[in-house]
Amino acid sequence: MRKTNNVIKIKDFKVDKGLPFDQEYNFAYLDENTKKMIRRAIIKALCIPGYQVPFASREMPMPYGWGTGGVQVTASCLTKRDTLKIIDQGADDTTNAVSIRNFFKKTSNIKTTEITEKATLIQTRHRIPETPLKKKQIFVYQVPIPEPLAFLEPKVSETIKMHSLSEYGAMHVKLYEDISKNGHIETAYAYPVKTNDRYIMDPSPIPKFDNPKMNNSPAIQLFGAGREQRIYAIPPYTKVKSLDFEDYPFDPFKAEHACDICGSKNTYLDEIIVDDAGNKSFICSDTDFCNKRKNK
Amino acid sequence: MIIPLLKVTNLSKSYDNIVGCKNISMSLYPGEVLGIVGESGSGKTTLINCLSGNLEPDRGKIIFNINNKETDFLNISESEKRKFIRTDLAFVHQNPRDGLRLNVSAGGNIGEKLMSVGYRHYGNIRSLATKWINKVEIDKSRIDDLPITFSGGMLQRLQIAKNLITSPNVIFMDEPTGGLDVSVQARVLDLIRSLVNELNLTVIIVSHDLAVIRLLADKMIVMKNGTVIESGLSDQVLEDPQQEYTQLLVSSVLHV
Amino acid sequence: MIEVKKVNKSFTLFNQNNAKITVFKNLNFEVNPGEIVALKGPSGIGKSSILKMIYGSYIIDKGAIIINNKNIATLSAQEILKLRKTSIGYVSQFLKVIPRISALDVIMEPLLNSGDNKNNAYKKSIKLLKDLNIEKNLWHLSPLTFSGGEQQRINIARGFIKDLPYLLLDEPTASLDSRNRDIIINLIKAKSNRGVSIIGIFHDEYSRKKLNVREIDLNIETKH
Numbered sequence: 212m213r214k215t216n217n218v219i220k221i222k223d224f225k226v227d228k229g230l231p232f233d234q235e236y237n238f239a240y241l242d243e244n245t246k247k248m249i250r251r252a253i254i255k256a257l258c259i260p261g262y263q264v265p266f267a268s269r270e271m272p273m274p275y276g277w278g279t280g281g282v283q284v285t286a287s288c289l290t291k292r293d294t295l296k297i298i299d300q301g302a303d304d305t306t307n308a309v310s311i312r313n314f315f316k317k318t319s320n321i322k323t324t325e326i327t328e329k330a331t332l333i334q335t336r337h338r339i340p341e342t343p344l345k346k347k348q349i350f351v352y353q354v355p356i357p358e359p360l361a362f363l364e365p366k367v368s369e370t371i372k373m374h375s376l377s378e379y380g381a382m383h384v385k386l387y388e389d390i391s392k393n394g395h396i397e398t399a400y401a402y403p404v405k406t407n408d409r410y411i412m413d414p415s416p417i418p419k420f421d422n423p424k425m426n427n428s429p430a431i432q433l434f435g436a437g438r439e440q441r442i443y444a445i446p447p448y449t450k451v452k453s454l455d456f457e458d459y460p461f462d463p464f465k466a467e468h469a470c471d472i473c474g475s476k477n478t479y480l481d482e483i484i485v486d487d488a489g490n491k492s493f494i495c496s497d498t499d500f501c502n503k504r505k506n507k
Numbered sequence: 508m509i510i511p512l513l514k515v516t517n518l519s520k521s522y523d524n525i526v527g528c529k530n531i532s533m534s535l536y537p538g539e540v541l542g543i544v545g546e547s548g549s550g551k552t553t554l555i556n557c558l559s560g561n562l563e564p565d566r567g568k569i570i571f572n573i574n575n576k577e578t579d580f581l582n583i584s585e586s587e588k589r590k591f592i593r594t595d596l597a598f599v600h601q602n603p604r605d606g607l608r609l610n611v612s613a614g615g616n617i618g619e620k621l622m623s624v625g626y627r628h629y630g631n632i633r634s635l636a637t638k639w640i641n642k643v644e645i646d647k648s649r650i651d652d653l654p655i656t657f658s659g660g661m662l663q664r665l666q667i668a669k670n671l672i673t674s675p676n677v678i679f680m681d682e683p684t685g686g687l688d689v690s691v692q693a694r695v696l697d698l699i700r701s702l703v704n705e706l707n708l709t710v711i712i713v714s715h716d717l718a719v720i721r722l723l724a725d726k727m728i729v730m731k732n733g734t735v736i737e738s739g740l741s742d743q744v745l746e747d748p749q750q751e752y753t754q755l756l757v758s759s760v761l762h763v
Numbered sequence: 764m765i766e767v768k769k770v771n772k773s774f775t776l777f778n779q780n781n782a783k784i785t786v787f788k789n790l791n792f793e794v795n796p797g798e799i800v801a802l803k804g805p806s807g808i809g810k811s812s813i814l815k816m817i818y819g820s821y822i823i824d825k826g827a828i829i830i831n832n833k834n835i836a837t838l839s840a841q842e843i844l845k846l847r848k849t850s851i852g853y854v855s856q857f858l859k860v861i862p863r864i865s866a867l868d869v870i871m872e873p874l875l876n877s878g879d880n881k882n883n884a885y886k887k888s889i890k891l892l893k894d895l896n897i898e899k900n901l902w903h904l905s906p907l908t909f910s911g912g913e914q915q916r917i918n919i920a921r922g923f924i925k926d927l928p929y930l931l932l933d934e935p936t937a938s939l940d941s942r943n944r945d946i947i948i949n950l951i952k953a954k955s956n957r958g959v960s961i962i963g964i965f966h967d968e969y970s971r972k973k974l975n976v977r978e979i980d981l982n983i984e985t986k987h
């Protein structure tokens with residue numbers, strides 16, 4: 212599953228300035244009533260950590276799968292004083308990240324940044340930055356499939372019941388299968404967690420390496436699924452535990468390598484084929500972190 | 508005096524205008540095997556679906572009494588009911604595919620039942636699953652194989668293992684040998700019979716095969732048009748039936 | 764003791780123009796502890812029916828059959844099941860063979876079902892198999908392929924394995940050679956000496972004599 216197409220143009224670090232602010236749009240594209248509706252869903256989600264709150268997802272000027280859920284959550288949280296950072300698999304300069312950033316520049320004229328510490332609102336696809344999130348930051352995940360039970364139970368009415376009654380035994384079946392096949396838990400992405408000792412939650416397809424960062428984080432973590440019309444959340448300082456067995460505890464595995472650019476040994480690495488001979492290189496997937504370290 | 512494990516009073520369920528089952532009353536005591544017979548459409552499956560929580564009856568009372576704890580099955584909350592079903596009841600479907608996950612290994616299927624009641628130790632789950640795979644006469648080397656690689660009889664035995672591993676208090680079986688070849692039926696029946704004896708199981712089994720009932724059931728009820736027309740000890744009902752319909756049923760079946 | 768009081772039994776055959784067969788009216792007799800009662804009468808007179816009524820397999824139309832101060836006619840199904848388990852042994856005319864269950868398991872089953880431990884049940888069953896002169900190489904086979912006499916002895920072993928105060932025997936010595944018949948007769952005697960109340964149907968004068976039975980002639984008892 213590891214993405215290698217995500218070749219990061221490290222030399223070309225500067226991102227383009229984006230399109231000029233367009234006054235024709237309401238601030239952050241969505242109308243105020245829609246934002247209010249989404250904010251209500253977000254507040255409810257924060258009150259019930261890990262619980263999927265349905266919301267009336269709007270058509271966005273981008274296709275599903277491009278983070279329409281995350282974009283609507285971001286749009287509803289954004290204020291004029293915010294500094295926005297958008298990352299896609301850890302990088303600020305991939306097509307997806309660039310186009311979403313441009314979208315917000317054009318519709319809201321807010322400041323953007325690539326530096327994790329400077330951002331007040333970060334929207335992400337598939338990663339949590341290596342730089343620890345802080346108090347007062349809002350961290351928005353783009354979610355393709357919000358329902359962690361979906362692979363077990365196709366009926367939504369039934370999964371809703373399973374959540375409401377905490378019938379989670381079957382969730383461990385997948386982990387059991389992993390261990391019996393591979394001797395360890397193979398699931399590497401979208402590794403399910405239990406939030407606040409209550410709801411089982413899909414953390415979106417982040418690597419399980421990032422799972423511990425969700426636990427007890429000072430930031431507000433919001434999850435938006437556009438096509439599936441669900442919002443869920445982890446309020447600050449909330450317990451988030453990755454599922455495991457007593458005798459096979461959760462292991463946030465990472466490759467046994469150091470970053471070939473900055474030398475970091477404890478960051479999540481992308482494996483990149485660097486030449487036609489198939490030689491590989493390992494570099495931080497978090498470009499901001501890697502650059503800062505390299506420049507020090 | 509012993510208290511019945513299950514006491515049913517005036518249970519009725521209809522589908523729109525069609526009677527599913529009507530005014531059913533019966534009791535079941537610990538360790539008893541109750542057979543339900545009747546022609547197709549007589550309400551057998553409706554009845555056990557009501558008793559096992561798969562269907563909501565229109566009227567009547569279902570009281571379970573397990574370890575001196577009374578459960579008014581139709582008057583508890585949804586969550587209590589599902590928990591009760593999970594821990595105290597088990598259901599063996601006619602088609603094992605309805606009771607198994609076909610994309611999950613044999614061990615995972617059996618293990619799921621344990622995980623659903625709170626087991627979180629892989630090693631323990633694995634060894635219990637292995638023990639039960641063995642108990643239902645499946646070679647333990649098959650534990651990691653997918654059910655699609657199993658024969659019909661093996662699938663049914665796997666489903667039985669999955670249902671019995673958590674020691675439920677009442678086991679429902681709907682035509683457990685119905686979909687199997689005759690040669691395979693006998694083996695599954697043997698297995699059920701020996702498990703019933705060994706573990707002193709309390710079972711409600713639906714079958715239109717009187718030979719199955721004769722072999723397994725202590726008591727039986729005969730259903731027709733949704734009502735119980737005759738009930739009693741199974742040898743008594745089979746050997747000295749009091750109703751015209753039952754006599755017809757008994758005489759029209761080849762004796763074992 | 765067993766008391767049969769004013770018992771009526773008839774069968775209605777609904778599928779044969781509601782034909783009604785009256786087997787007996789006002790049947791009375793009793794069996795004391797240690798006594799062996801033999802039911803006598805021509806075929807079809809109702810000998811087996813009496814045993815089945817006592818065992819609860821046939822409905823008692825009218826009257827009472829009292830065992831352990833309990834009236835079989837009015838007991839519920841589970842009370843009869845319990846009474847069978849604790850008190851009544853029944854050897855039917857023919858063994859109901861279950862495919863693939865070994866002779867040994869067939870005999871052990873009643874003990875295991877009433878909670879005896881496996882080891883004990885095994886030892887007792889082996890002893891009985893030896894007493895009954897069943898060859899060792901048959902013990903672990905299903906009685907399905909046994910001869911009539913062998914099947915009959917397995918059937919008897921199953922009925923005799925527990926120490927129960929009442930025994931119902933439907934032609935236990937039929938289809939046996941004289942040597943095996945004597946073995947069975949001695950086993951029945953031993954039960955009787957221990958105070959068991961026994962009702963039996965014996966087709967031969969020899970067995971009745973040897974067992975010193977009290978005969979009940981149903982031709983006379985059921986004259987109506």
Ligand SMILES: Nc1ncnc2c1ncn2[C@@H]1O[C@H](COP(=O)(O)OP(=O)(O)OP(=O)(O)O)[C@@H](O)[C@H]1O
Nearest residue numbers: 746747774784786805806807808809810811812813
């Ligand atoms: N289940 C039944 N249904 C209908 N009629 C029955 C049933 N059992 C016995 N009968 C009838 O009751 C009468 C008594 O039968 P039973 O088998 O008790 O006789 P029996 O004295 O044991 O005969 P035998 O010496 O041939 O074994 C017979 O007329 C028989 O046909």
Ligand SMILES: [Mg+2]
Nearest residue numbers: 810811812856
């Ligand atoms: Mg007879």
Ligand SMILES: [Zn+2]
Nearest residue numbers: 470473495501
């Ligand atoms: Zn790096």
